[in-house]
Amino acid sequence: MAEQRSRSLSTSGEALYEILGLEKGATHDEIKKSYRKLALKHHPDKNPDNPQAADTFKEINNAHAILSDVSKRNIYDKYGSLGLYVAEQFGEENVNAYFMLSSWWAKGLFALCGLLTGCYFCCCLCCCCNCCFGKCKPTSAAGEDYECYVSPEDLEEQIKTDMESDGYTPIAMQPRNANEKTQLIGDSHRTYQTDS
Numbered sequence: 001m002a003e004q005r006s007r008s009l010s011t012s013g014e015a016l017y018e019i020l021g022l023e024k025g026a027t028h029d030e031i032k033k034s035y036r037k038l039a040l041k042h043h044p045d046k047n048p049d050n051p052q053a054a055d056t057f058k059e060i061n062n063a064h065a066i067l068s069d070v071s072k073r074n075i076y077d078k079y080g081s082l083g084l085y086v087a088e089q090f091g092e093e094n095v096n097a098y099f100m101l102s103s104w105w106a107k108g109l110f111a112l113c114g115l116l117t118g119c120y121f122c123c124c125l126c127c128c129c130n131c132c133f134g135k136c137k138p139t140s141a142a143g144e145d146y147e148c149y150v151s152p153e154d155l156e157e158q159i160k161t162d163m164e165s166d167g168y169t170p171i172a173m174q175p176r177n178a179n180e181k182t183q184l185i186g187d188s189h190r191t192y193q194t195d196s
Helices: 002-008 013-019 026-042 052-068 070-090 093-100 106-119 122-133 152-166
Strands: none
Touching: 013 052, 013 070, 026 052, 052 070, 070 093
16 A cells, blocks of 8 residues: 555656556557557456456556546656556646746745745834824825714715705605605606706
8 A cells, every 4th residue: 555655656657667567658559559468468368367468458558547638647747656646636837837837936035035035024014113103194185084973873874865855855765655746756857956
């Protein structure tokens, strides 16, 4: 089990070729020919007295499945079985990004940025603290400070006084019967004004 785990996380990319008895740069036809030959030789039905034949046959099928798929073969050739594991976890399109970010220079760059700035979010923290504590707080155009929060009661009162000063009162009740006319159904047409 430990041997299989270490083989599945190798980065050399040669073990599957060795299972099929090929060199690393083998063509698709060579892989197919070798697979057929070994599959017939190690098939469990042809070797009923050999318990190892089933395991060998599974390894041969796995090697053929990976090496016959172009994208998986490219990942395996470049990053080995570890690359295939990363492709299963994060997707085939993210394998290159994973290995780039896990390289020594990317880790070193990340550590250097942390050392130079004192923290990784230094710029963000400085901007937030300056704005929150008022050193860099933006001022209004008129130079006056307006309150940002208006209570709902004050807002309703302001709307009501604005409407009353314009001569309009809001309709607060529904008509009691169908013959009763309201301001909305009245004979005169209402006009609306916009501030421009």
